Structures are given as structure tokens and as C-alpha cells.
Amino acid sequence: MKQVLLIDTDPGVDDALALLMAYDRADVAALTIAAGNVGLGHTVANALRLTELVAAATPVHAGAAEPLVRPADDAAFVHGADGFGDAGLPSAQRQAEAEHGALALIRLTRERPGELTLVALGPLTNLALALHLDPTLPQRVARLVIMGGAVTGRGNTTVPAEFNIGFDPEAAHIVFSGWPQFELVDWEATMRHGITLERFESWLAAGDARARFYDAISRKIRGFMRERGRPGLVLADALAMAVVLDPDCVTRAEHRHVAIELDGSLTRGATVVDWEGRNGKPANARIVLELDQARFEALIAAALGAA
Ligand code: BDR
Ligand code: CA
Numbered sequence: 001m002k003q004v005l006l007i008d009t010d011p012g013v014d015d016a017l018a019l020l021m022a023y024d025r026a027d028v029a030a031l032t033i034a035a036g037n038v039g040l041g042h043t044v045a046n047a048l049r050l051t052e053l054v055a056a057a058t059p060v061h062a063g064a065a066e067p068l069v070r071p072a073d074d075a076a077f078v079h080g081a082d083g084f085g086d087a088g089l090p091s092a093q094r095q096a097e098a099e100h101g102a103l104a105l106i107r108l109t110r111e112r113p114g115e116l117t118l119v120a121l122g123p124l125t126n127l128a129l130a131l132h133l134d135p136t137l138p139q140r141v142a143r144l145v146i147m148g149g150a151v152t153g154r155g156n157t158t159v160p161a162e163f164n165i166g167f168d169p170e171a172a173h174i175v176f177s178g179w180p181q182f183e184l185v186d187w188e189a190t191m192r193h194g195i196t197l198e199r200f201e202s203w204l205a206a207g208d209a210r211a212r213f214y215d216a217i218s219r220k221i222r223g224f225m226r227e228r229g230r231p232g233l234v235l236a237d238a239l240a241m242a243v244v245l246d247p248d249c250v251t252r253a254e255h256r257h258v259a260i261e262l263d264g265s266l267t268r269g270a271t272v273v274d275w276e277g278r279n280g281k282p283a284n285a286r287i288v289l290e291l292d293q294a295r296f297e298a299l300i301a302a303a304l305g306a307a
């Protein structure tokens with residue numbers, strides 16, 4: 001039976017690939033949208049565009065437009081001012097739902113207790129709001145997989161912070177301290193699972209309409225990777241989605257307690273992992289450290305119609 005996913009996301013070029021993977025292999029109950037990579041207007045518009053591309057009637061719920069406490073910089077310099085590589089795509093015809101994303105998370109999990117896998121691909125603002133309103137939320141979710149953090153302090157925004165956590169550390173703190181058990185796919189794992197541009201571009205050339213769409217929205221980011229001399233594309237949200245869709249592809253994982261640093265002048269937004277079990281707190285995270293690269297790549301190629 002297909003998994004049913006509830007995806008909280010801030011599309012975002014790598015979010016878009018993760019969504020294509022999800023639609024290829026699972027059912028998607030709803031998309032709840034946060035600000036993050038770019039502003040909420042763009043992330044909602046991009047989610048709607050993506051659903052139209054795959055001809056899905058998935059409800060799209062706009063959520064938080066700002067982090068909970070402090071304003072944060074977006075990642076438009078990577079994803080483009082519109083979050084989809086400034087590819088000049090036409091707007092979607094579909095509209096977002098009236099219901100706020102955080103409320104949709106609460107309602108949908110009440111309607112389908114135990115059925116839904118929650119996938120968090122952006123800042124955790126909507127999840128934190130939902131959890132604050134309804135602390136019983138985790139009991140109704142089959143599985144929570146989060147893309148976020150840098151588990152040994154090698155971040156991608158400040159020195160130790162990864163974007164999704166660093167954008168809204170207070171939200172991450174609420175989720176990490178209130179959700180008893182989740183799976184964490186961090187930035188450092190992403191860096192170990194890059195995909196060569198040559199291979200990725202061969203799928204873009206061989207695939208269907210999804211590949212043509214992805215070719216357009218990822219052009220800017222591929223140029224960005226080339227300029228920085230990165231050996232391959234790092235696709236954080238796609239890696240997290242691989243763990244969702246093919247749990248057996250994980251080859252190494254460790255259970256640890258993870259907390260969020262909120263105050264440090266150099267370390268705000270860091271994921272503090274108790275690797276040595278010093279604080280005596282039960283592990284809240286299953287940290288994914290390695291997965292089967294071939295299986296990861298097979299999911300992507302299929303999602304682009306190139307398998
Ligand atoms: C994460 O930050 C965003 O820019 C990406 O979409 C991904 O979710 C990687 O740090
Ligand atoms: Ca994202």
C-alpha cells in the first residue's frame with residue numbers, strides 16, 4: 001500500500017525535486033507551506049505550480065510568513081528571487097486553501113490518526129505552531145522525517161547552523177523538545193550524498209515533462225554549484241524524501257538526543273547532538289548518517305521520468 005504523506009515545505013528548488021519524488025511513489029494528503037527559501041507568497045505559488053505539473057488536486061495550505069521570534073534572511077541567492085530559479089514559469093491556476101497550514105496539520109492528523117507520515121522540508125515554524133496548539137499531535141503521526149541541522153557543527157548558513165534550523169531556531173526548539181521521536185536527515189549527510197552534475201543532467205535530458213520543468217528551475221542552482229567548484233549537486237530535501245519513500249535505503253543511523261542552541265552569539269541555530277550520552281536524556285532523533293546512493297539516485301531518476 002502507498003504511504004500517505006503530509007509535507008511541510010518552502011519550495012525551493014530541492015523541495016521541488018523532493019515533491020516530484022513524493023508524487024511518483026506515494027499519496028500526498030496536503031502540502032503545508034512556510035516561508036524560508038523565499039517569502040511565503042512565492043513558496044505557496046511554487047507549491048501550486050508543482051501540483052499542476054503533476055496534475056494533482058492536493059490541497060495547499062499557506063502557513064507561517066515569518067519565523068516565530070526573530071526575522072531571518074532567506075536563501076534567494078541560491079534558489080532565485082522567486083524560489084524556482086527565476087525561470088519565468090507561468091502562475092498556477094489553482095488557489096491555496098483558506099485554512100492556515102498549522103491548523104491543517106492538526107485537522108488532517110485528527111481525521112486520519114496514525115496514517116500520515118509527516119515530512120518537514122523547510123523551517124519548522126508551521127510544525128511548531130501546530131505542536132504548541134496541540135501537544136498530542138505526535139501521537140497521531142505515523143512518522144516524522146525532518147530535513148535539518150548539521151550534526152557535527154558543519155552548517156551551511158552560519159558556521160554551525162543549517163538553513164532550516166537557523167531560519168527559525170525557536171520553532172526548531174519547540175519541535176525537537178516536544179516531539180518524542182523523529183528521523184533527522186542533516187546537511188552533512190546531504191554533503192556526503194552529492195550527485196555529479198553529468199549524471200543529473202543526463203536524467204534531465206532523458207526525462208519527461210517533469211525533467212523539462214526541473215531543468216528550467218534548477219539551471220541557476222546548477223550554475224551556482226559549478227561556480228563554487230562543488231563536485232556535484234547537493235539535494236538536501238530529496239535526500240530526506242528518499243529516507244521517507246525507501247526507509248531500507250538507510251545504511252547507517254544513530255539514535256541520539258538533539259537540542260537546539262538559541263542564544264549563542266556564534267552558535268544560534270546549531271543542532272547540539274549528545275553524541276556521548278552526557279545529559280542522560282532519551283534519544284529524540286534517529287540521525288541518518290549514510291544511505292544507499294544507488295537507491296537514492298534511482299528514486300530521483302524515476303521522479304524525473306528518466307528511469
Ligand atoms: C535546506 O535549506 C533549504 O535551502 C533547502 O530547501 C533545504 O530544505 C538545506 O539546508
Ligand atoms: Ca526546503
